[in-house]
Amino acid sequence: MAEFGEFSPAVIDFWMRGVAPSARPHRVHVVVDPTLSEARSASVLSVTDGPQILAVSPDRAHDMGLAHGDEHEPDHIASALERAGVTLNDPDDIFHFSVAEARALVAETPRHGVRALTLDDRVAFDHFIDAAPDDDVDEAFVELEHWLVFGRFLDDSLVSAASMYPWDDSMLADTGVLTLPDHRGRGYAAATVRALSAEALRRGYEPQYRCQVENLASVAVARSARLSLFGTWKVVLPAD
Structure with a gap:
């Protein structure tokens, strides 16, 4: 399990805003964020040995039939993304000290x-x-x-x-x-x-x-x- 205390509060607050560090691993936690730009209106962060976080704009959440605080299996989120016509880029690794x-x-x-x-x-x-x-x-x-x-x-x-x-x-x-x-x-x-x-x-x-x-x-x-x-x-x- 990832040790979130290994990273600074600034890192945790940015990447996991709206999700508790105690969130269950291998589940997708939905964060609806009205500040997201169109270019980042949907993204999935897979924390190392931790939870996955789907961050979406309110419009994207509506299209996918999701609400803030929802928790789903990855397959359910993949299907919701497909139904909404959302395709994600190839993944980036995110490193911090x-x-x-x-x-x-x-x-x-x-x-x-x-x-x-x-x-x-x-x-x-x-x-x-x-x-x-x-x-x-x-x-x-x-x-x-x-x-x-x-x-x-x-x-x-x-x-x-x-x-x-x-x-x-x-x-x-x-x-x-x-x-x-x-x-x-x-x-x-x-x-x-x-x-x-x-x-x-x-x-x-x-x-x-x-x-x-x-x-x-x-x-x-x-x-x-x-x-x-x-x-x-x-x-x-x-x-x-």
């Missing part, structure tokens, strides 16, 4: 070659982006203009970068990371993510790391950075 790891992280000194980036690093950052595969750049969503940006330099060249921004009007800060292909597998991405995350924690934010479940390289970075898997998350597929 445990409270104990976060405490250690804020006292950690960044590894050699890792530092914060500013707009003064524009030339180095642009060279870095130009050297990276286009698909990786699009997926990573690392931007020099983001709220926080850190990078790993090697021989004065930027080889890995990670950026972060406050997510969904919350105290969570979502992370993107990108490493040049010739420099992967050396721990640069994990070291950059840890330095970036430490600064976010010092500013009062909770680092969040999301990646597609099948993106094994990105999952490996999260594990190497000593993030813990909170759960998997599927959100409504945008309409064509």
Whole structure:
């Protein structure tokens, strides 16, 4: 069973709002949230070894015949989604630092070659982006203009970068990371993510790391950075 005390109250309050940590595992708990945007009007969070949470807008709940506080078997929810014409994206893994790891992280000194980036690093950052595969750049969503940006330099060249921004009007800060292909597998991405995350924690934010479940390289970075898997998350597929 997941130990929810392992994670900070900010993480629990965001992802499990409306559902008690004591909620039964392997059941789907319905949360009707009028603040959800159309782009996130239906989503399913499967907490690691814990409950599943269906968060839906009032209109989606009406279409599915569900009410706030309902608890159902997963098959029932799958059928309700299908009847309402709701298709969910492929799942993302959601990682956060445990409270104990976060405490250690804020006292950690960044590894050699890792530092914060500013707009003064524009030339180095642009060279870095130009050297990276286009698909990786699009997926990573690392931007020099983001709220926080850190990078790993090697021989004065930027080889890995990670950026972060406050997510969904919350105290969570979502992370993107990108490493040049010739420099992967050396721990640069994990070291950059840890330095970036430490600064976010010092500013009062909770680092969040999301990646597609099948993106094994990105999952490996999260594990190497000593993030813990909170759960998997599927959100409504945008309409064509």
